[in-house]
Amino acid sequence: MIKKRIPFILVIALLLVPLSAFIHLSTGEIYVSLNDFFSAIFEFKGNNSTNVLIREFKIPRILIAIVAGGGLALSGMLMQTLFNNPLAGPYVLGINSGASLLVALSLMSGFSFFGSDIGIISAALIGAFLAGILMMAVAQRIRSQISLLLVGLMFGSFTSALVSILESLSGEGALKAYTLWTMGSLLQVEFDQLPLILFIFICGIFLSFILIKPLNMLVIGERSAGLLGLKISQVRFLIMGITALLAGLITAFCGPIAFVGLAVPNLTRILLRTQNHSYLILGNLLFGSIFLLVCDSFIQLFSRQIALPINAFTSIIGAPFVVFILMRKLR
Amino acid sequence: MxxxxxxxxxxxxxxxxxxxxxxxxxxxxxxxxxxxxxxxxxxxxxxxxxxxxxxxxxxxxxxxxxxxxxxxxxxxxxxxxxxxxxxxxxxxxxxxxxxxxxxxxxxxxxxxxxxxxxxxxxxxxxxKATMKKVKKQTKDQLISGNFIRDYWYAPAGESYNAKLFEDAGMNYIYSKTKGTGSYTVSMEKILMDTKDVKIWINPGFRSRAEIIKSNAKAKRLNCFQNGKIYCYSNDLNKFWELSAVQPHLLLADLYSISSIPSPKKLHFYKELK
Missing domain, CATH: 3.40.50.1980 (Nitrogenase molybdenum iron protein domain)
Known part of the structure; x- marks a missing residue:
């Protein structure tokens, strides 16, 4: 029964991804037919506004929603397994804060390289990785899950304070650029950047699948997994590397998007009721993509009435869900 | 002060x-x-x-x-x-x-x-003398404002800027919108609304490169690719200080931009390269 239930849910989710993408396509302010859509792909003309709209605006937005949703959910799941804590995630454990701090430094440093696209992307990746290493070092010393989360939150506050100091020292232009970056966006990605983004995303997924066995072993706890022959430090390093790669990639191109990495892995566990990471990886990729596509569809739907930033919207949906998880745990 | x-x-x-x-x-x-x-x-x-x-x-x-x-x-x-x-x-x-x-x-x-x-x-x-010079003829469409992250903020149809565009005889695409502040437009809509626009006023930057650096999507707009872009960035401080008390010069600039193919003597404005 269980064996059939999980694949069934995953197949449904797999079908929901293109459906959500179609809904996303339909909720845009400018309606495009499927005919327009396919002609923009197969017979693209640079002087045709509808073609440009689909290729340069709609397709990158849909694809980056899939990548960001799936990638953040996957990195959240990896963190939760690594720290054996359902409240872990790139946002809570300071991975996003690390990326944000380095992006703020790069935007406000005044050096043109750091202000360029490559500079910002590198800064986000390095920041995410350094924050991950730091949290891993702390996790070695602190066993309490709550304490670790508090350290993550403190790290977030510490980086916020540093960013505030940088903001007070920087000029108007850099301040504006950083403030806008913190709102998050699925619209800043260019069609030409998609191959690089998809390549890194697929690498992250591939590496995650390689780690299925160690991830499944980590569920019984690090000590027991170590006794069973798992090279803990090596696995930790790989997991942190994949998390930083995915969270850093998404933070670099979309800015911070809160709560997806925390809420979706929990939702996936509730729906799939399994600890088998082959299912969990697939589930997180699919549910994360659906979640962000639906969130962004709502933003598109109400864009005439209100200009909602994606980071604010995912927080509005995600925060109550995390409170629900906490209450469930406390009960 | x-x-x-x-x-x-x-x-x-x-x-x-x-x-x-x-x-x-x-x-x-x-x-x-x-x-x-x-x-x-x-x-x-x-x-x-x-x-x-x-x-x-x-x-x-x-x-x-x-x-x-x-x-x-x-x-x-x-x-x-x-x-x-x-x-x-x-x-x-x-x-x-x-x-x-x-x-x-x-x-x-x-x-x-x-x-x-x-x-x-x-x-x-x-x-008023400049206003009288305005001829009632179809002119090139005009857009004003710029992207702020995912949205375009343009002057609403009843705003100070929209009034200036109207007085200068410019064909501002959002002149019929309500409100005195900003009119917010999604990226998709601005792309389609500006497909015939030839003049882009007040992007808030000094060069086309700065516009692209701020938002790369701007290069997809027809007015960026095939149109002319003007901003008050000739001297920003001069604009903020004097444009309010010299609206006649501001209007003269806008009139020249909409009526002359390559206006030379502009008080506040400059074409962005």
């Missing part, structure tokens, strides 16, 4: 009435700049957090402030010290001539009422 206030005092040749300013880095007026350098005029810091100690030591008897966030801080205490605070709401004006009319206030404050009235009536005549 806001940039527009310095501009109004400067056309009355009353810069010597200024003893302190906030946001001194935005000052354009050469004699006020010189005063700041020599220490004759005090710089009070940013308008949101001005130094009260410096303000009092400047010996100012009258404070003209923009009142963006209500009353001037410590107004009652300042009044007790004999300092008068005058809120200036020129920024709320939706009509360019209405905004320029605040010149009369500075005329009264400096004892140059007649000069202020004369200057104002002259600029009204000049403004």
């Amino acid at each position: 806001s940039a527009t206030h310095i501009g109004m005092l400067s056309v009355l040749n009353s810069e010597d009435a200024i003893c302190a300013v906030s946001d001194s880095k935005f000052v354009y007026n050469p004699s006020v700049k010189q005063g700041l350098q020599s220490g004759a005029i005090l710089s009070l810091g940013y308008s949101q957090e001005i130094s009260m100690e410096l303000l009092i030591s400047s010996g100012a008897k009258t404070i003209v402030h923009s009142a963006f966030s209500g009353d001037f801080p410590h107004r009652k205490e300042l009044n007790k010290m004999g300092i008068t605070c005058i809120p200036n709401f020129d920024w709320r004006e939706e009509d360019p001539l209405g905004k320029a009319e605040w010149l009369l206030l500075f005329g009264y404050l400096t004892g140059k009422e007649e000069q202020a009235k004369k200057l104002f009536s002259e600029l009204v005549i000049s403004y």
